[in-house]
Amino acid sequence: MSFFDRFKRENIEEVVYPTKCGHEAKPFNEAVKVFGEEINIFLRPVNGVIDLCLNCYLKMIRKCPSCGELIHPGDPIVFRQVDESENFDLVRNNEYIIVSLRNKQVAGCTKCSEINIVHGHWNKKGKIERLIKVS
Numbered sequence: 702m703s704f705f706d707r708f709k710r711e712n713i714e715e716v717v718y719p720t721k722c723g724h725e726a727k728p729f730n731e732a733v734k735v736f737g738e739e740i741n742i743f744l745r746p747v748n749g750v751i752d753l754c755l756n757c758y759l760k761m762i763r764k765c766p767s768c769g770e771l772i773h774p775g776d777p778i779v780f781r782q783v784d785e786s787e788n789f790d791l792v793r794n795n796e797y798i799i800v801s802l803r804n805k806q807v808a809g810c811t812k813c814s815e816i817n818i819v820h821g822h823w824n825k826k827g828k829i830e831r832l833i834k835v836s
């Protein structure tokens with residue numbers, strides 16, 4: 702049975718799966734509005750577990766302060782300094798990924814980044830996971 706057949710069957714049966722966030726979730730594939738933008742959220746079980754329930758997934762979505770692109774749980778991120786001319790509210794932590802409030806560092810997406818480096822990941826626990834420096 703292909704994945705999509707299984708996905709269909711699971712949807713019909715409304716099977717509920719445990720999630721790594723400690724909740725339960727049904728397989729999900731629908732458009733949801735996040736920060737005023739309609740995006741498709743696709744949750745599926747892998748080995749009988751779904752990574753995040755819809756609620757946790759949505760709560761962990763952040764915005765890139767440079768281009769406004771949405772950063773999903775698990776996405777690569779690039780750290781950068783906040784420019785003096787930027788006056789977005791760093792304290793609104795639920796919208797942007799703050800690397801360091803004190804050092805005015807934020808994390809953005811890799812799509813608009815001018816440097817070809819990934820500094821870490823926005824992990825599926827809603828935390829910054831720094832990549833180990835190999836240099």
Ligand SMILES: [Zn+2]
Nearest residue numbers: 722724754757
């Ligand atoms: Zn959850």
Ligand SMILES: [Zn+2]
Nearest residue numbers: 765768810813
């Ligand atoms: Zn960006």
